[in-house]
Amino acid sequence: MDVIVIDTPQLGDRSYLVHDGEAALVIDPQRDIDRVEKAAADLGVRITHVAETHIHNDYVTGGYLLAQSAGAAYLVNAADPVSFDRQPITDGETVRVGSMLVKAVATPGHTHTHLSYIVTAGEQQAVFSGGSLLYGSVGRTDLVSADDTVTLTRQQYASARRLVEQAAREAALYPTHGFGSFCSSGPSTGAATSTVAEQLESNHALTDSDVEHFVQELIANLTAYPSYYAHMAPSNIRGPGATTLVVPESIDPDELTRRLLDEEWVVDLRNRVAYASNHLEGTVSIEYGDGSSFTTYLGWLFPWGQDLTLVGDLEDVENAIRDLSRIGIDSPDVAVGSDPAALAPQSRTARYPRTDWGGLLTDRPANEAILDVRRTDEHEVAHLPGAKNIPLHELLTRLDEVPAGRLWVHCASGYRAGIASSLLQRAGFDPVHIDARFDDAADAGVELRSSRRS
Secondary structure: OEEEEEEEOOOOEEEEEEEOOOEEEEEOOEOOOHHHHHHHHHHOOEEEEEEOOOOOOOOOEOHHHHHHHHOOEEEEEOOOOOOOOOEEEOOOOEEEEOOEEEEEEEOOOOOOOOEEEEEEEOOEEEEEEEOOEOOOOEEOOOOOOHHHHHHHHHHHHHHHHHHHHHOOOOOEEEEOOOOOOOOEEOOOOOOOOOEHHHHHHHOHHHHOOOHHHHHHHHHHOOOOOOOOHHHHHHHHHHOOOOOOOOOOOOOOHHHHHHHHHOOOEEEEOOOHHHHHHOEEOOOEEOOOOOOOOHHHHHHHHOOOOOOEEEEEOHHHHHHHHHHHHOOOOOOOEEEEOOOHHHHOOOOOEEOOOEEOHHHHHHHOOOOOEEEEOOOHHHHHHOEOOOOEEOOHHHHHHOHHHOOOOEEEEEOOOOHHHHHHHHHHHHOOOEEEEEOOOHHHOOOOOOOOEOOOOO
């Protein structure tokens, strides 16, 4: 048995191609199934089964499409109320994939109907735990319903223990979440690999002997998650259709100007330094970069269902289209190019200042406000005295709380502050983008305070 990892760092998730040299099982594939299909073709193996650990809340699945494309059996929990044909599977049921035996294990917690899979081939064993047992922690338990969170957290604790009881100690562990996904919770380690034995020694779901303490600790450490999650499970229950990843023809300058005048969402993918110095008035800056935060924050802020136009160079536009398809934002229009004046000559351009912590200390008048757009939990750990905290994901609904006058905007790295600065300027405010790491603030001489009790 060999396991091929299909990594999606843009969402912090992994999919897996598990094969014996001839037959293959794919677990929790993302919507851009061409990556999995290429991996199978390169290995010369046939995908005979596709399995979901759960109805996903953080991405649109590619399982339905892949199963159809490959002519494979589609394993989905019999209890899931899906509206498409699948091979229902239940706790304890086994399926043969070539020389491999796949056993479903009920592991409720992340969702009510979550399954994990234990795959055995001879003396080899691998555990595919989805959003159940992660590296160092477990999947979050508050995505289904606030009313169900306590119950699901208790189930998550029991499920983690039940899963390791049924698996070999030396079995490799392969979770779907836990690599940056907001679907993970608690102190995930960020490790690249692990085993059941290692988790027995280090995972708080397995080392904490007090279930009530575990429940209280996990729930207390749950933070905000992206608003687009609300759209993922309904789409996955319906069975997502295909999408195109082809870059469309660029819209013409007059049409781009019209969209800006109509205050449509036009997102500039260039780096935040270039954007701050020169951009089309009315655009939103969401830097693509390596894509690690782009999808999360665009999906979190974008008014769902509205028209979207991406502006940037061809490579970033192409990558952004693929990334956005994974959360169900399909076929955005594009304007390819890096010169704002050339893309829409009739539109006005704008800029705003960028600075660092030194600039804040030397250039900011005492009467000008500091806006912290980090999450509330980050702000409570440490913040600048007097800073107004409005998390980025709440900014558009709390613009009436934004202080008047010039605003000095910061976050943890400069990334979110860049997005916030563009949104604020678009709304008529006067931002200064503090493009600096918050961890460097104290060394730069910035006073910090904490709101948390010791």
